[in-house]
Amino acid sequence: MRVLRQSMRGRVGAHDYPLEPEAAPAAFRGQVQLDPNRCRGDAACARVCPSGAITVEETSTGWIWQLDDSRCVFCGLCADACANRAVSLSNAFELAVRQPDDMVTRAEFIRNEETD
Amino acid sequence: MSTLHPLIPMLQSRQDEDASTLGQKFSDQVQRVLQRSMQIRHLDAGSCNGCDWEIQSLLCPAYDMQRLGLDIVASPRHADCLLVTGSVTRHLEIAAIRTWEAMPAPGIVIAVGACACGGGVLQGSYCTAGGVKNVLPVDISIPGCPPRPQALLHGLMLALDRIEQKLHHSNHEFRIGRSEA
Known part of the structure; x- marks a missing residue:
């Protein structure tokens, strides 16, 4: 409706995207983000991930959280499943990379025995 | 009489600026690298058509990729870059390789x-190759399910950069566009 009103009042040009940055629309599901201060390593996100994009690996000192963008389907189940609200979906959509390895985000956590 | 829509003065001022300054930047870059527009061949290698529709929407008036000097062509023999969608099913592996072999360097x-x-x-299915990288040498990857048209344009900008690298930092001599001699 907004577009229709715009087009009645004047010309509607093409998007200016490559020349000017353009924000994603509201409620857009973009790249998965992890808040490292909230992550407790319970791997709820990895269990619900339908494509296996998120993996949580236990190590002797803590855990390794890993996201593979090349598998992520941006469904948002990980953000729903996380009890600590550590996982959220950002607005980032410009994810194109030159090296396939760059699509992997890796976070290594060391467990703090005093607080956990 | 109601006031003007807030967007309209903005659009007018943009039209004044863009024609001379911003509007030609990307297409100038394409012209500088290739001496013509960038020709793209789209290959569907077993996708669900989600990505294909996003590529198709680049040709719509809303995104209008032709204004940037990009176009989709009908044959890989005319193409500078190959957009592959889908995880390359076993039936389409040979087709993907033949398309790649038909492309000019x-x-x-x-x-x-x-x-x-x-x-x-x-991933891990018996009937797919598990990504294009297992079949063809991939230069740019655009993740997303599907990627937005803007994300595709971002990837195509990286691709133009990669073409320039391949043209200028290679032992081979490529002939693209008009010859200067």
């Missing part, structure tokens, strides 16, 4: 979508 392969980048939800 330096061919750029762009994997579009999660399936093409690393298999996506079809």
Whole structure:
């Protein structure tokens, strides 16, 4: 409706995207983000991930959280499943990379025995 | 009488600026690298058509990729870069390789979508190759399920950069566009 009103009042040009940055629309599901201060390593996100994009690996000192963008389907189940609200979906959509390895985000956590 | 829509003065001022300053930047870059527009061939290698529709929407008036000097062509023999969607099913492996072999050097392969980048939800399936990188040499990967048209344009900008690298930092001599001699 907004577009229709715009087009009645004047010309509607093409998007200016490559020349000017353009924000994603509201409620857009973009790249998965992890808040490292909230992550407790319970791997709820990895269990619900339908494509296996998120993996949580236990190590002797803590855990390794890993996201593979090349598998992520941006469904948002990980953000729903996380009890600590550590996982959220950002607005980032410009994810194109030159090296396939760059699509992997890796976070290594060391467990703090005093607080956990 | 109601006031003007807030967007309209903005659009007018943009029209004044853009025609001379911003509007030609990307197409100038394409012209500088290739001496013509960038020709793209789209190859569907077993995708669900989500990514294909996003590529198709680049040709619509809303995104209008032709104004940027990009176009989709009907044959890989005319193409500078190959947009591959889908996780390359076993039936289409040979077709993908033949399309790649038909492209003139330096061919750029762009994997579009999660399936093409690393298999996506079809990772580990017996009937797919698990991503384009297992079949063809991928230069640019655009993850997303599907990627937005803006994300595709971002990937195509990286592809143009890669073409320039291949043209200028290679031992081979490529003939593209008008010859200066």
